[in-house]
Amino acid sequence: MAAPLQNGINLTEGPLAKKLFVFAMPILFGNVMQSLNGTINAIWVGKYLGESAFAATSNANNIMFFLLSLVFGIGMASTIMVGQRIGAKDEEGAKRVVGASALFYVLLSVVIAAAGLSLSTQILGWLQTPPDSMGYALDYIRITFLGIPFMFFFNYIMTILRGAGDAKTPFYFLLMSAVLDIALNPLLIFGFGPIPRMETAGSALAAVIAQGFSLAAFIVYLYKKKHPLRLTRADSRYVRFDPQIIKLLVRKGIPMGLQMLIVSTSAIAIVALVNGFGSAATAAFGAAMQISSYVQMPAMAIGGAVSAVAAQNVGAGKWDRVHRTTWIGTIFNLVMTGILVILIYAWNERILHIFLQDEAAIAIGMKINHITLWAYIVFGITFVVSGVIRSTGSVMVPLLTTFLALWCFRIPLAYYLGQAYGLEAVWWSFPIGFLCGLVLSVAYYIWGGWRKSSMSLGHSSGHAPSEA
Numbered sequence: 001m002a003a004p005l006q007n008g009i010n011l012t013e014g015p016l017a018k019k020l021f022v023f024a025m026p027i028l029f030g031n032v033m034q035s036l037n038g039t040i041n042a043i044w045v046g047k048y049l050g051e052s053a054f055a056a057t058s059n060a061n062n063i064m065f066f067l068l069s070l071v072f073g074i075g076m077a078s079t080i081m082v083g084q085r086i087g088a089k090d091e092e093g094a095k096r097v098v099g100a101s102a103l104f105y106v107l108l109s110v111v112i113a114a115a116g117l118s119l120s121t122q123i124l125g126w127l128q129t130p131p132d133s134m135g136y137a138l139d140y141i142r143i144t145f146l147g148i149p150f151m152f153f154f155n156y157i158m159t160i161l162r163g164a165g166d167a168k169t170p171f172y173f174l175l176m177s178a179v180l181d182i183a184l185n186p187l188l189i190f191g192f193g194p195i196p197r198m199e200t201a202g203s204a205l206a207a208v209i210a211q212g213f214s215l216a217a218f219i220v221y222l223y224k225k226k227h228p229l230r231l232t233r234a235d236s237r238y239v240r241f242d243p244q245i246i247k248l249l250v251r252k253g254i255p256m257g258l259q260m261l262i263v264s265t266s267a268i269a270i271v272a273l274v275n276g277f278g279s280a281a282t283a284a285f286g287a288a289m290q291i292s293s294y295v296q297m298p299a300m301a302i303g304g305a306v307s308a309v310a311a312q313n314v315g316a317g318k319w320d321r322v323h324r325t326t327w328i329g330t331i332f333n334l335v336m337t338g339i340l341v342i343l344i345y346a347w348n349e350r351i352l353h354i355f356l357q358d359e360a361a362i363a364i365g366m367k368i369n370h371i372t373l374w375a376y377i378v379f380g381i382t383f384v385v386s387g388v389i390r391s392t393g394s395v396m397v398p399l400l401t402t403f404l405a406l407w408c409f410r411i412p413l414a415y416y417l418g419q420a421y422g423l424e425a426v427w428w429s430f431p432i433g434f435l436c437g438l439v440l441s442v443a444y445y446i447w448g449g450w451r452k453s454s455m456s457l458g459h460s461s462g463h464a465p466s467e468a
Contacts, residue, residue, distance in 0.1 A: 011165050011309045012087055012316040017328050020302075020309055024087050024332070027162070027172035028301035035293045037178040039354075041185050041203050042290055046283070046355050049136070049189070053200055054355070055279050056136035058286030059129050060204075062271050064144060066264040067112055072153055073257025074105055075159045080311045082163035087315025091228060098160055098229055100245035102153075109152035111269070113447025116145040127268065128275045130282065139201035147208030154215040157222075162308050162329060164229055165447035173221070177214035181206050248393075255395035259402045264405040268425070270414060277423045284364035287355035288372070291344060295373060298336035299380030302329045303387035308392035319451070326445070327386045341373050368427050375431035384436045385445050392451035401444060405437035 011019055038061075046054035078101035085093040116123070120141050129137050154177070158170035187195055188202030198205065231239060257374050274285045306329040313321040344351060352365040386398055410433025417425035418450065 005230060011312040012321065014319055016309075016321055016324050019326065020305055020328055021168050021332070023165070023300045023309065024305035026167040027304050028297060028369035030158075030171045030174040031297040031301050032294075033175055033178040035290075037181050038293070040182050041206075041357055042286075044185055044189055045200060045203060045220035045261075045356075046287070049199055052130070052132040052279055053136045055130060055282040056133035057140055057200055057203065058282060058289070059124065059127050059133065059271060059275075060137050060141040060144065062264070062268050063123055063127070063141060064386055066261070066268060067116065067148065068152070068260070068264075070258065070276075071108055071112070071156075073109065073253035073255065074101060074249055075156050075253075076256045076390065077101075077253035077305075077393070078156070078167060079159040079163035080252070080307065080393060081245075082160055083165075083308050083311030083391070086164050087312035094164065094229060095231065095235055096238050096242060096246055097307040098237065099231055100232075100242040101160075101249055102156065103241065104237055104246060104249060104291070105156050106149065106153060109149045112152075113145050113148040116148065117142060122378065125415055126272075127173065128243060128272050129336060130279050131284075132279060136200040139199070140204045141241060143201055143204035147204075150208065150212040150215050154218065155209050156386065157215075157218055160229065161227075162304065163311065165308065165312065167305070167308075169221075173218040175213050176217065177210045178215060212362060251392050252395050255399045256390065259395070259399045260401050262399070263404055266289055266411055269411050270429075273415060273418055273426065274423070280358055280361040281364055281423055283356060283358070284352075284368060286360040287352055287361070287365050288368040290355060291351060291369060292372065292376060294338050295337060295344065295376045296379065298377070299333050299383045302332050302336075302380070303383035305329070305387075307391050308385040310388045314391050320389065322391070326385060329384040329387070330381055333384055334377065337377050337380045337388065341377060344373060346368065355467070363424070369423055371427040372430040375434040378431070378434040378438050380440045382434065385438075385441045389441075389448075389450045392450055394448075394453035394465060397444050397448055398428040398441070401437065401440035405433055405440060409433055409436045 004226050008251050042054065042057065047321065078097055081097045081101075082094050085097065087093070112466045120138060124134060124137050124141065152224075154173075158174065161167075161170050184206035185203055186192075188198050188206050189200075191197035269283070271285065274281050306325050310322045310325050313319070313325070348366050348369050349362065352362045352369075356362050356365060389398055413432060414429035417428060
């Protein structure tokens with residue numbers, strides 16, 4: 001058994017609330033920077049290129065979320081396995097996970113990028129992208145597909161380090177990427193000197209350049225600092241299709257990826273429904289989703305933190321700390337998300353004016369926020385509970401509960417309400433869907449068998465992984 005890793009935080013000992021808070025803050029600030037980056041870019045597009053361009057990038061960004069969902073499960077499974085190995089003080093096992101999952105992740109991202117490039121027009125057509133937005137959307141999405149390998153691997157490295165208890169290093173390079181993207185956006189959108197005016201294509205290219213540069217700097221930093229999870233020449237034997245690791249990545253990662261896929265396809269289904277009400281509705285929904293991304297940030301940060309904290313404690317066999325993580329994470333979410341919701345309700349119209357010019361779109365956006373914002377507190381609790389459940393590798397029941405909440409309740413209800421009562425009624429499907437998800441998740445946490453799940457590794461000699 002190897003010595004414990006020296007980078008990151010030991011999450012299996014010490015005051016749990018303090019460690020969870022300290023670990024969650026860099027993730028939260030990283031989420032803030034990502035959302036701020038997206039918001040600033042959306043302002044450039046929405047204010048200066050118009051509602052059609054803004055609707056185009058909103059549609060394309062939903063597709064990107066869909067594609068991230070395809071590989072989310074692999075990254076999450078890798079994170080959990082690394083966290084459990086760190087908790088068990090098994091550095092060799094952690095490196096085995098990193099080598100096999102990195103190879104798998106890179107190949108998968110290249111395949112997705114190639115497929116997306118060849119199907120860009122068809123994908124936008126399936127989304128019923130408004131005709132006046134199609135040209136903008138096609139320019140944006142094609143360049144974004146080219147940058148997918150950079151984007152995916154950048155996110156992969158961040159999740160691996162977080163699984164090892166290191167949330168600060170990923171934040172620094174996420175900050176670098178966001179600042180670079182923000183600086184490049186106006187230059188490439190509007191042109192400057194020899195740089196031509198590229199409009200929405202320029203916004204996409206700025207993101208690709210920022211992600212690629214930051215990824216390269218990230219990798220160089222890890223090797224210069226001799227991070228314990230870096231793969232050296234001596235570790236080259238781990239960069240292979242390890243059957244034990246791949247089996248767990250597929251068995252656990254695919255259901256987690258499908259869970260995110262269910263979430264992203266449900267968002268796309270809502271976008272397709274809203275697109276039918278015209279560009280103003282699409283732009284309003286895009287602006288409301290930009291705002292809701294800020295409201296979701298505490299839940300996403302705390303959910304990611306509780307997964308890492310719980311995974312290390314599962315690996316160490318400290319179940320009392322696993323359950324305390326759930327309660328502390330829930331309290332953090334109630335306080336942090338609740339404060340954000342109150343502030344946005346107070347400044348609703350003024351915030352929407354940042355993104356939109358058209359008064360009809362602003363009116364629709366205000367109604368969306370009035371009906372949906374409070375429900376993100378419910379979403380946050382669900383995300384925390386699910387994060388703890390995932391830390392053991394329990395994936396099938398959470399997949400089923402997500403499917404039931406979204407595709408058996410929320411989406412059918414949204415389409416029914418939209419057809420029967422009009423656009424305004426569609427937004428009530430959000431709180432109802434969130435409440436269904438909460439009830440199902442909490443019921444499984446209390447009465448389900450998630451504690452018996454396992455993502456343990458056999459030795460390199462080839463013992464099969466055990467799984468309850």
